[in-house]
Structures are given as structure tokens and as C-alpha cells.
Amino acid sequence: MPTDQTEPDRFRADVRAFLGDRLPADLAAHVAKGGYPRSECIRDWIATLAERGWSAPQWPREWGGAELPPRLHAILDEECALANAPAVESLGISTVGPALLEFGSPEQKSRFLPSIVTAREHWCQGFSEPGAGSDLAALNTRAVREGDVFKVTGSKIWTSSAHEADWMLCLARSDPDAPRHQGISALLIDMRAAGVRVRPIRWMNGVHGFNEVFLDGVEVPVENLLGTENGGWAVAMQALGPERIFVSRVAENKRLLRQLHETMATPDADGHRLADDPAFADRAAALEVRLLALEERFVQFLDDLAAGRPVGPEVSMLKLTGSRLIQAFEALIVEAHGPAVLPFDAARTAAEGLGLEVGAPSAAMAALKMLHHRGYTIAAGSSEVQLEVLSRRVLGL
Ligand SMILES: Cc1cc2nc3c(=O)[nH]c(=O)nc-3n(C[C@H](O)[C@H](O)[C@H](O)COP(=O)(O)OP(=O)(O)OC[C@H]3O[C@@H](n4cnc5c(N)ncnc54)[C@H](O)[C@@H]3O)c2cc1C
Structure with missing residues (x-):
């Protein structure tokens, strides 16, 4: 087989082995339930990834990255999401680091980049x-x-x-x-x-x-x-630039698809499974098709990035589609859990990052996550602004 076909497979196997070895089981169980891991746990996990240069996968090796080609970065994200690793939600890595790499003085790079990539700051x-x-x-x-x-x-x-x-x-x-x-x-x-x-x-x-x-x-x-x-405007644009492709959140959507399927396969008190309900299964399949289409387009953008082709304003479709899809998955998951999503203890959620556990393991957090991710409509550029970009700059309307 040509190398370009075996490389992603080898890399995927390597990531799986690493996750099997190093991802703490209690942390993965917490994430699988939809819990918010404690900041210290996320920092420890980022430091673990940093041992392989995977906390900032596309950064130069000199600064603690792995110089991964975009497609391998996407595989890393997908395997981490499917293993229920906590998302690397680090503004240091996602936005500040790229700006420092481009505009930082040698002193600024040495002072800040090592502690960003290992989550020490x-x-x-x-x-x-x-x-x-x-x-x-x-x-x-x-x-x-x-x-x-x-x-x-x-x-x-x-x-x-x-x-x-x-x-x-x-x-x-x-x-x-x-x-x-x-x-x-x-x-x-x-x-x-x-x-x-x-x-x-x-x-x-x-x-x-x-x-x-x-x-x-x-x-x-x-x-x-x-x-x-x-x-500072050029710095800001550099900081926000890398968000534009990975903000499609393909990996996160894949984890939600799996969560939806697990919820549908769990019998309710009367022994009924939503997986056996053709109307509900149709709705789940429709979301899966949207996810496949998003992934297809995402991969095309990754290839453009890898080939050094300019990523134009049409990239706005990724953020728009990915955020809407997350919200659609979460709404359907909430519907699938039914009343089990309703009871929650806000004080305990704030203190421990977990709601009361009733019903299926992920039910307690399903509604909370659905509410949380309403914010994706606005964060990283609102849906209306993305639509404006697509209509004016891509479609010329
Ligand atoms: C979860 C979350 C996390 C965030 N984290 C950060 C952070 O860490 N740091 C930070 O600096 N900011 C952060 N933000 C802020 C975010 O960047 C802004 O909320 C966003 O840029 C929108 O700005 P605004 O809230 O002022 O709304 P406005 O820009 O006032 O928009 C109000 C409404 O008008 C619409 N609108 C605005 N302009 C246009 C237009 N040209 N065409 C059509 N419709 C338009 C918008 O879509 C929206 O519906 C975060 C936001 C969220 C939701």
C-alpha cells in the first residue's frame, strides 16, 4: 500500500494505544457522562498530551508541537473525542500561541510558549x-x-x-x-x-x-x-485564524452521534428502544448524513491547508454547520432521554461539574450541555455574521 494510505492508519493506531495507556479511566468516565472535568484534570491531561507534542499538534516541534499535517491532527481530535478525553479547551493553545508564534519576540516566545503548551500557565x-x-x-x-x-x-x-x-x-x-x-x-x-x-x-x-x-x-x-x-489588528486576525477550520467541531459531533446511538439503544422502563422506532431512527439518520457532509467538506479544507492553498471566506460554512449540528444532536439526545434530563442540582453542578444522576448515565448532563452549547451560535463569530460572509463574499448576493 502507498505510504500516504498507511500513514493515517498507523497514526490512528498509535493514538489509540497512547489513549489506552495514558487517559485516566475516571476522567474518561466523567467526560462520557457529559461532566465538566476540573481545571486541574484538564491541565494534567494537556501536559500528558504535550509529552508527544499533541497538545498543540500543528505547532513547530521547537516550541513543543508535533508539526502534524492537518489530516493527522483531525484524526488525533477524533480519537481523543471518541475515547472521551477532555477537549483541549485552551485559549493559550488555540489563539494566543499562534499569535505568539507569528509576532512574538524571541524573549516572548521563550517566556510564554513552553508554559502554554504544557498548561502550566x-x-x-x-x-x-x-x-x-x-x-x-x-x-x-x-x-x-x-x-x-x-x-x-x-x-x-x-x-x-x-x-x-x-x-x-x-x-x-x-x-x-x-x-x-x-x-x-x-x-x-x-x-x-x-x-x-x-x-x-x-x-x-x-x-x-x-x-x-x-x-x-x-x-x-x-x-x-x-x-x-x-x-494589534494583525495579531488579532492571526489569533483567530486557526479557529476557522477546527471550529467545525467534527470530532465533537462524532462523539455526540455515538451518544445518541447509545441512548437510542437503551430500553426505557417499558422495555422500548428508540432504535426500534423508525420515525426517531430516521431523524437520527438525517443528522448523521449532515455530519458526513460536514466531514467531507472539512477534509477538503484540511487538504487545502496542507497544500498551502488559501482558505477563503467559504470556510464560514464549517463553523455555521458544525455549531448547528451540535445543537441539533443535543436537542435530539435530550428528547431521547425524555424526562430523565429534567432534575438537576445547580449547586452541585457548579461545585463538582456533575448534575444529579438519574436515568441513563449521560441523562443528567444532557439538558445542561444543550443549554451550554446554545452559545456556539455566537462564540467565534455569530451565525448571522457567517451567513453574511457566505451570502456576500461567496455567493456575491
Ligand atoms: C460561549 C462564548 C464564549 C466567548 N468567549 C470569549 C472570549 O474568551 N473572549 C472574547 O473576547 N470574547 C468571547 N466571546 C464573545 C464573542 O466573541 C461575542 O459575543 C461575539 O463576537 C458577538 O459579539 P456581541 O456579543 O457583542 O454581539 P453583537 O455583535 O452585538 O451581535 C448582536 C446580534 O447582531 C447580529 N449581528 C451583528 N453583526 C451583524 C452583521 N454584520 N450582520 C448580521 N447580523 C449581525 C449578531 O449575529 C447577533 O445576533 C464569547 C462568546 C460566547 C457566546
């Missing part, structure tokens, strides 16, 4: 503000240069994980007189610096996932400027 992304989300260039947080520091004042919102973060990649307006995109600087802010205050915002399922961050005259040394002064 945690990052948040301070881009959105109360008046600047889809229209990010409207941001108003000010950075005033005073000698060798910037003084930063303003507020950020929807900042995921800011309450656990050591550092923030922050966009601030450093030249209010320049055209909007040309007066922004990207700053690396120590979350323990004087003047940083974090206030929680709970997701609609009660879990503390994101925050408001208030910056009151925070002093940021000039050496923590990433890229050039007033060159």
Missing part, C-alpha cells in the same frame, strides 16, 4: 467589549503609552476562563486618532497586576464559564507589547 482572550463583539474594531479599552509602560483602562466581556487565567491577550486602542483598525495594540497582561478585576458571568446552565474583566490603569511593560504598537 493559563490564558484568556480579552477581545470583546460591551460595545464591540462582531464589530471588534469598535473596541474602546484604552492603552496610553507612558515611557516604558502602557496604562490600560477599560472593560472586557464574555472573557472565557478569565477567573482561572494567569495572563490575558488584550486588545486596546493605543491611537484614538488613527483609522479604527490601525490604532489598536495587542498586550500581554498579567492577570495579577494591580487594577485587574474579574467578575463572573454564568452560562445559562448555571456554570461559571466566562466573565467581565475590568482594567483600571493597569500598567503593562512595553516588553509585553505583542507585534508593533498600533499593529
Whole structure:
């Protein structure tokens, strides 16, 4: 067989063996139930993946990555999801690292990249503000240069994980007189610096996932400027770039498909299985077909990426389709569990990351996850904005 056919198979077997050996069984059981693993467990897991360069699979080896071709990265994600490994939800790896790799000084790279890739330090992304989300260039947080520091004042919102973060990649307006995109600087802010205050915002399922961050005259040394002064827009675009393909969440959708099938195969109190209900099975099959179509398109984008072909605005379809599919799977899983999804204990969920366990093992978290993932309509570019891009820039409407 030609090498290009055996390589993915060999890699998949290698990943499976690694997962069998190193993924803690209790952690996988927690994820299989839909639980939110504790941050320490996720950090430990990221550090374990980092031993193989798999916490940041496409990063250069020099900086702790594995330089995996995009298709192998997708296989890694899929095997991890199907083994119920916790998702590597690290803004340091997904957004800050790519910006540091491109724009960081040698000192910044050496200082930050090793601790990002091993999850020894945690990052948040301070881009959105109360008046600047889809229209990010409207941001108003000010950075005033005073000698060798910037003084930063303003507020950020929807900042995921800011309450656990050591550092923030922050966009601030450093030249209010320049055209909007040309007066922004990207700053690396120590979350323990004087003047940083974090206030929680709970997701609609009660879990503390994101925050408001208030910056009151925070002093940021000039050496923590990433890229050039007033060159922050390019840094932001680089940070958000890698999100564009993997945000299709194909691996996560595959895990949900399996969860749906498991739920359908479990008999209810009367011994009925939804798998034997042709109407319900049709609806499950329709979602599976959508997933196959998404994966097909995802793989085409991966090949474009690998071949160095430019990824155009049509990539917006991945985020749009993937997020909608997750929501459709979760709605059907909730329907399949029926009333077992209703009882939950918000206090215990907040404290332990698990709801009350009644019904099938994953039932307790099904409704909470469905509520959580409503946010996918908005995060990483809202569905309306993706539709706008597709209609104007791809279809020319
Ligand atoms: C789960 C989650 C996690 C997040 N994490 C972070 C984070 O860590 N860091 C961070 O900086 N931000 C984060 N965000 C914020 C996110 O980036 C913004 O919410 C998003 O960019 C939308 O901005 P907005 O909330 O200001 O809404 P707006 O931009 O005000 O949009 C309001 C409505 O108008 C629609 N709309 C806006 N512009 C257009 C247009 N041109 N055409 C058609 N419709 C339009 C939108 O679709 C939406 O329905 C997160 C959001 C969520 C949901």
C-alpha cells in the first residue's frame, strides 16, 4: 500500500494505544457522562498530551508541537473525542500561541510558549467589549503609552476562563486618532497586576464559564507589547485564524452521534428502544448524513491547508454547520432521554461539574450541555455574521 494510505492508519493506531495507556479511566468516565472535568484534570491531561507534542499538534516541534499535517491532527481530535478525553479547551493553545508564534519576540516566545503548551500557565482572550463583539474594531479599552509602560483602562466581556487565567491577550486602542483598525495594540497582561478585576458571568446552565474583566490603569511593560504598537489588528486576525477550520467541531459531533446511538439503544422502563422506532431512527439518520457532509467538506479544507492553498471566506460554512449540528444532536439526545434530563442540582453542578444522576448515565448532563452549547451560535463569530460572509463574499448576493 502507498505510504500516504498507511500513514493515517498507523497514526490512528498509535493514538489509540497512547489513549489506552495514558487517559485516566475516571476522567474518561466523567467526560462520557457529559461532566465538566476540573481545571486541574484538564491541565494534567494537556501536559500528558504535550509529552508527544499533541497538545498543540500543528505547532513547530521547537516550541513543543508535533508539526502534524492537518489530516493527522483531525484524526488525533477524533480519537481523543471518541475515547472521551477532555477537549483541549485552551485559549493559550488555540489563539494566543499562534499569535505568539507569528509576532512574538524571541524573549516572548521563550517566556510564554513552553508554559502554554504544557498548561502550566493559563490564558484568556480579552477581545470583546460591551460595545464591540462582531464589530471588534469598535473596541474602546484604552492603552496610553507612558515611557516604558502602557496604562490600560477599560472593560472586557464574555472573557472565557478569565477567573482561572494567569495572563490575558488584550486588545486596546493605543491611537484614538488613527483609522479604527490601525490604532489598536495587542498586550500581554498579567492577570495579577494591580487594577485587574474579574467578575463572573454564568452560562445559562448555571456554570461559571466566562466573565467581565475590568482594567483600571493597569500598567503593562512595553516588553509585553505583542507585534508593533498600533499593529494589534494583525495579531488579532492571526489569533483567530486557526479557529476557522477546527471550529467545525467534527470530532465533537462524532462523539455526540455515538451518544445518541447509545441512548437510542437503551430500553426505557417499558422495555422500548428508540432504535426500534423508525420515525426517531430516521431523524437520527438525517443528522448523521449532515455530519458526513460536514466531514467531507472539512477534509477538503484540511487538504487545502496542507497544500498551502488559501482558505477563503467559504470556510464560514464549517463553523455555521458544525455549531448547528451540535445543537441539533443535543436537542435530539435530550428528547431521547425524555424526562430523565429534567432534575438537576445547580449547586452541585457548579461545585463538582456533575448534575444529579438519574436515568441513563449521560441523562443528567444532557439538558445542561444543550443549554451550554446554545452559545456556539455566537462564540467565534455569530451565525448571522457567517451567513453574511457566505451570502456576500461567496455567493456575491
Ligand atoms: C460561549 C462564548 C464564549 C466567548 N468567549 C470569549 C472570549 O474568551 N473572549 C472574547 O473576547 N470574547 C468571547 N466571546 C464573545 C464573542 O466573541 C461575542 O459575543 C461575539 O463576537 C458577538 O459579539 P456581541 O456579543 O457583542 O454581539 P453583537 O455583535 O452585538 O451581535 C448582536 C446580534 O447582531 C447580529 N449581528 C451583528 N453583526 C451583524 C452583521 N454584520 N450582520 C448580521 N447580523 C449581525 C449578531 O449575529 C447577533 O445576533 C464569547 C462568546 C460566547 C457566546
